[in-house]
Amino acid sequence: MKIFSLNTHSLVDSNAEQSISTLASFIEAERPDVICLQEVNQPREAPLADTTRRSPLPAKADDVFFVPYREGNFLLLLSDMLSSKGINYNTCWLPIKIGYGRYDEGLALLSFYPLSNIRGHLISKTNRYENFRRRMCLIAGIDALGITVCNTHTSRFDDDDEPFIYQWEQIKSFCHGDRHIIAGDFNCPADQKRGGYEKILDDGYFDLYRLARSRIGYATVKGEIDGWRDGKRYDGMRIDFMFSNRPFPNHRIEFRTVLTGECLPTVSDHFGIYAKISKTKENAL
Numbered sequence: 001m002k003i004f005s006l007n008t009h010s011l012v013d014s015n016a017e018q019s020i021s022t023l024a025s026f027i028e029a030e031r032p033d034v035i036c037l038q039e040v041n042q043p044r045e046a047p048l049a050d051t052t053r054r055s056p057l058p059a060k061a062d063d064v065f066f067v068p069y070r071e072g073n074f075l076l077l078l079s080d081m082l083s084s085k086g087i088n089y090n091t092c093w094l095p096i097k098i099g100y101g102r103y104d105e106g107l108a109l110l111s112f113y114p115l116s117n118i119r120g121h122l123i124s125k126t127n128r129y130e131n132f133r134r135r136m137c138l139i140a141g142i143d144a145l146g147i148t149v150c151n152t153h154t155s156r157f158d159d160d161d162e163p164f165i166y167q168w169e170q171i172k173s174f175c176h177g178d179r180h181i182i183a184g185d186f187n188c189p190a191d192q193k194r195g196g197y198e199k200i201l202d203d204g205y206f207d208l209y210r211l212a213r214s215r216i217g218y219a220t221v222k223g224e225i226d227g228w229r230d231g232k233r234y235d236g237m238r239i240d241f242m243f244s245n246r247p248f249p250n251h252r253i254e255f256r257t258v259l260t261g262e263c264l265p266t267v268s269d270h271f272g273i274y275a276k277i278s279k280t281k282e283n284a285l
Helices: 016-030 074-084 164-174 196-202
Strands: 002-007 034-043 090-099 103-111 116-122 136-142 147-153 180-185 214-216 240-244 251-258 272-279
Touching (some): 002 016, 002 240, 034 074, 074 103, 090 136, 103 136, 116 164, 147 164, 196 240
Parallel strands (some): 002 034, 147 180
Antiparallel strands (some): 116 136, 180 240
């Protein structure tokens, strides 16, 4: 099982077309089974997209504002590029808020396997679509893998108006199933004492990075990024994670940061995180 997560920061920078191409090339080479994307944007003023190309909105969603797909939607652009390479995923997109005053910003899930019981849930206190602090999580079952995946993008731990702890409690209440994996941008540095990261571990969740026998890379952001421009230095933060409610005994986990500008160019102000989970030889079928 291969899982990839990235805050795409999509369409914001001038090199959006190249970023999509680089991301598609990475996916073509690695073929992740599951992909969690955050900040999946579309221009709010663009013409409506051809409805025959639409991915399904979550089948069950609370407090969701209907937002139609528009031309330039990052998920549609990426899906089209992958399709041109003969790669087709099951996909869904959940619009969350207005970003930068000009985008519908949302979360996206892609899976090689059918998605079941797709749903979106409000996790922030605010439910105003115009409020940039509005947050949700996108959840779907992947029965073929025996997992439930939750894709999310939370507020910073020190956000007084929309505290992380409140949002984390909401996420936990919505995640059910024998095995669930919660991935995304948590805006909580792993090395922050008594912060959000420690709270997640204290609640019994397992960080796939820490479970991994093989790890390459650490930081998921370097330098100033949007949301962290407060005059402090945040070099080398790890704020993007994959957590599981259960460990993986008799499995080997390999974890690495990708799209860092080394082997492949960066495509966002975040690096991607990529986990490979496989049965050890003595337990292979």
